[in-house]
Every structure is written in C-alpha cells, then in structure tokens.
Amino acid sequence: MWSVLTKHIMKHKVHRSFASVLLSGRKNRSFPIRCPFLWRRRQHTVKAVQEPLACSPSAEIQHVDAMDTERFIRIFWKDGSQSLYPFVWLRDNCQCPGCFLHSAKARKFSVEDLNVNTGVKNVILSNTRQISVLWPDEHISEFDAEWLKRRCFSKESRAEIQEELFSPACRYWGSDLQIPVLSYEEVLRSDEGALKWITTLKKFGIVLLDGVPAAQGELITLGKRIGFMRLTFYGYTWQVQDKKDANNVAYTSEKLSLHTDYPALQYPPGVQFLHCLKQAEVGGESEVVDGFHVCNQLKELDPEAFHILSSVLVDFTDTGVDYCDFSLQSKHSIIELDDNGHVLRINFNNATRDSVFDVPVEQVQPFYAALKKFVSLMNDATNVFCYRMKPGHIVTFDNWRLLHGRRHYQSDERVSRHLEGSYLDWDVVLSRMRSLAQSLQAPK
Ligand SMILES: [Zn+2]
Numbered sequence: 001m002w003s004v005l006t007k008h009i010m011k012h013k014v015h016r017s018f019a020s021v022l023l024s025g026r027k028n029r030s031f032p033i034r035c036p037f038l039w040r041r042r043q044h045t046v047k048a049v050q051e052p053l054a055c056s057p058s059a060e061i062q063h064v065d066a067m068d069t070e071r072f073i074r075i076f077w078k079d080g081s082q083s084l085y086p087f088v089w090l091r092d093n094c095q096c097p098g099c100f101l102h103s104a105k106a107r108k109f110s111v112e113d114l115n116v117n118t119g120v121k122n123v124i125l126s127n128t129r130q131i132s133v134l135w136p137d138e139h140i141s142e143f144d145a146e147w148l149k150r151r152c153f154s155k156e157s158r159a160e161i162q163e164e165l166f167s168p169a170c171r172y173w174g175s176d177l178q179i180p181v182l183s184y185e186e187v188l189r190s191d192e193g194a195l196k197w198i199t200t201l202k203k204f205g206i207v208l209l210d211g212v213p214a215a216q217g218e219l220i221t222l223g224k225r226i227g228f229m230r231l232t233f234y235g236y237t238w239q240v241q242d243k244k245d246a247n248n249v250a251y252t253s254e255k256l257s258l259h260t261d262y263p264a265l266q267y268p269p270g271v272q273f274l275h276c277l278k279q280a281e282v283g284g285e286s287e288v289v290d291g292f293h294v295c296n297q298l299k300e301l302d303p304e305a306f307h308i309l310s311s312v313l314v315d316f317t318d319t320g321v322d323y324c325d326f327s328l329q330s331k332h333s334i335i336e337l338d339d340n341g342h343v344l345r346i347n348f349n350n351a352t353r354d355s356v357f358d359v360p361v362e363q364v365q366p367f368y369a370a371l372k373k374f375v376s377l378m379n380d381a382t383n384v385f386c387y388r389m390k391p392g393h394i395v396t397f398d399n400w401r402l403l404h405g406r407r408h409y410q411s412d413e414r415v416s417r418h419l420e421g422s423y424l425d426w427d428v429v430l431s432r433m434r435s436l437a438q439s440l441q442a443p444k
Pocket residue numbers: 094095096097098099100139140141
C-alpha cells in the first residue's frame with residue numbers, strides 16, 4: 001500500500017515540477033548561437049571516435065537554453081517539439097573519450113566524480129545537429145541531436161524506445177490461435193527470416209518451424225543461430241520419451257497437465273524448443289494456453305484470486321540425477337508481476353510444487369481456492385489450443401508466458417514418441433533480435 005501511495009505522490013510531484021518548469025521559462029538564460037571557437041580549443045576529439053549517425057530531419061535543433069533554477073537544458077527542435085535534459089544526467093553521460101570508453105560502449109565517468117547539483121556555465125548550438133555544454137570546471141561535453149532525441153524524457157519518447165528495445169507488445173489468443181509457422185531453412189539462412197521468427201515468438205509466444213530434418217541434434221544448430229543454449233540439470237538438450245524409472249513426469253506416456261517448465265530454478269528458462277523426431281500413433285497431441293491472457297481473465301473475474309496468486313510465494317523442488325545430481329529449491333509466486341503490476345512470468349508446475357509450503361496456516365485454504373480458479377480458467381475450452389506435432393517440426397515458445405501440456409499416448413516396447421528439447425534465456429534471444437534489427441537497418 002505504502003509503495004503504491006509513494007509512487008502516486010512521486011508521479012504527482014514530477015508532474016507539478018515539469019509544469020512549473022514550463023511556466024517559469026522567462027527566468028532562464030538563453031544563449032544565441034555565437035562563436036564556439038573561443039572555447040572549442042579545449043574540446044576533446046569526440047568526432048574521431050564517434051560512429052556517424054544518420055540524422056532524421058526531426059532531429060534538427062532550432063535553439064537551446066539552460067534553465068538554471070530547474071537545472072534542465074531545454075532543446076527546441078525544428079519540428080516544433082521540445083525536450084528537457086537534467087544537467088546531472090548530461091554530465092553523467094558525457095560522451096568524450098575521458099568520460100566514455102567508445103570501444104566498449106561503456107561509461108568511464110564515476111558517480112564519485114559526479115556533482116549531482118552541478119550547474120552549467122554555458123550551452124551553445126554548435127550546429128543544428130550538435131550542442132556543446134561547458135561545465136563549471138571547464139570540462140566540455142558535446143551531444144549529437146539524434147543521440148539526444150532518442151533519449152528524450154517525454155512519456156511518449158520513452159515508451160517508443162522501450163518498445164524498440166524490448167520488442168512489440170503481446171498479441172493475446174485463445175483456442176482460435178492461428179499458430180505462426182515459419183520455414184526452418186529460412187530462419188537458418190536469412191537474417192530477415194531469423195528476425196521475423198524472434199519478433200513473432202515475442203509477440204505471440206509461439207512459432208512452429210517446419211521442414212526440419214527429423215534427426216537428433218538440430219536444436220544445437222538452432223540454438224547457435226541465436227547464440228547459446230541454457231544448460232540445466234537435464235543437459236543442453238534432453239529427450240522426452242517414455243522411460244523406465246523416469247526422473248521427470250514428462251518422461252512417461254501419461255497426460256501432462258498444463259504447466260510451465262522448471263519453476264524449481266530461481267531463474268526459469270525463458271524460451272523452450274521441442275523438436276519432434278517421432279510421434280505416437282495414437283494420442284500425444286500438444287496443448288498450449290496463453291497464460292498472460294488467462295491472467296487478465298482471472299484479474300477481471302476474481303481479483304482476490306489474482307491477488308493471492310501474485311503475492312503468495314510457493315516453494316518448488318526438484319531432486320534427482322541427470323546431467324549431474326541435483327537438489328533444487330526455489331520460491332515464486334504463481335503469477336509473477338513486474339514493478340508496474342504487469343504479468344512478467346507464470347511459474348506453475350504441479351509436479352514440482354513442493355509439499356513444504358512456507359505460509360501461515362490460515363493462508364493455505366484460500367491459496368488452493370485461488371489456484372483451482374486459475375487452473376479451471378486455463379483449461380477452459382476457449383483458452384486451449386491443441387495441435388499435433390509431426391516429425392520435422394520444432395515448436396519454439398515463451399516458457400514465461402505459455403502453459404503447455406500433452407495428451408496421453410499409447411506406448412509400447414518400441415520407442416513410440418520422441419521429442420528432443422532445449423532451453424534458452426530471453427536475454428540471449430532478445431540480444432539476437434536487437435543485433436539482427438541493427439544489422440538489417442545499417443546502410444549496406
Ligand atoms: Zn567528458
């Protein structure tokens with residue numbers, strides 16, 4: 001409650017101070033363009049190390065001034081818009097070679113050396129695409145228009161850049177999903193194909209790749225297309241088959257109810273690949289559910305159940321021997337929220353939910369009631385998409401968002417169904433997405 005209140009107050013304050021800034025513009029110093037050469041001598045050779053930036057017409061600057069009272073530099077863009085940049089942020093982000101290591105694209109300047117109340121001695125418009133700031137200690141910083149525009153603090157600009165960095169918003173779906181299908185060959189051979197695969201995976205949470213050779217080991221090739229795979233206690237890849245003395249419920253021919261993989265890890269894998277090598281003659285259909293969509297439904301239908309599942313920490317455990325011996329314990333809420341209250345990840349696997357349950361005794365019954373509501377909703381026929389994998393398919397899906405399961409299949413002495421699986425982290429997958437997007441955008 002307190003954190004919610006504090007957030008609200010902070011928001012209100014920030015809003016008010018921005019409004020007062022805009023109303024008090026008359027107090028501010030304004031520097032017309034004048035000869036920059038008087039102090040240009042002391043500037044660093046920034047140009048020599050900076051990459052050339054393609055400048056869009058909207059990133060041209062009309063005028064710049066320093067608002068000393070509010071400690072903002074204000075930029076008037078040629079397109080009529082304005083941006084505010086706090087002095088302290090500009091000083092912190094000086095791009096000169098003394099303050100920024102361009103070969104590593106990393107800050108050298110330390111907080112120890114930062115005066116959080118710094119003033120600005122002078123700011124000038126070097127040309128329409130660059131400003132120069134002279135600090136009280138005579139240090140000089142130069143900032144390119146395009147660089148500044150990209151970092152504008154307005155709500156709209158921040159939202160735009162965040163979408164670019166973390167990819168497009170989710171498209172929710174139910175049993176009517178048109179499962180996105182892409183060619184494996186195209187994903188491997190073409191950068192456009194690989195980028196389309198990753199952005200679609202992020203947007204819909206699932207992409208089926210077809211035309212894959214039905215031989216073990218292809219997941220290694222696909223993992224290398226991204227970067228590297230996540231090693232777990234089940235190895236880099238693992239074989240989903242009916243096994244004698246199975247060390248995991250997946251390694252039987254039984255029905256697997258809807259779940260996410262590996263909540264027994266404190267950081268569950270973000271993306272899962274399953275490659276169909278052999279399908280059962282009878283049964284073995286796959287089921288998937290858009291967990292984020294179901295969470296939205298639960299929040300609407302039963303806010304109390306949503307609150308319980310997003311706040312009570314559940315113990316998970318996984319013990320056994322595979323890649324090496326393991327004895328895992330973790331704690332997660334079933335519905336994990338980010339700081340903005342949006343669903344970040346579903347952590348639900350009934351097989352590894354521990355019988356050890358670290359909650360006061362009176363919270364146990366309400367927790368089960370809430371979980372039952374959530375599970376009933378995810379099993380609702382309007383939410384479950386069912387499909388049948390064939391040899392030569394790899395299904396790739398978001399393990400933080402989707403719940404997946406499979407129907408019972410008939411198994412006999414021969415190996416009647418065989419999937420190979422592997423995991424990747426979203427960090428690695430999204431890194432590849434950004435690199436592909438950058439290289440495809442770069443002028444050839
Ligand atoms: Zn510097």
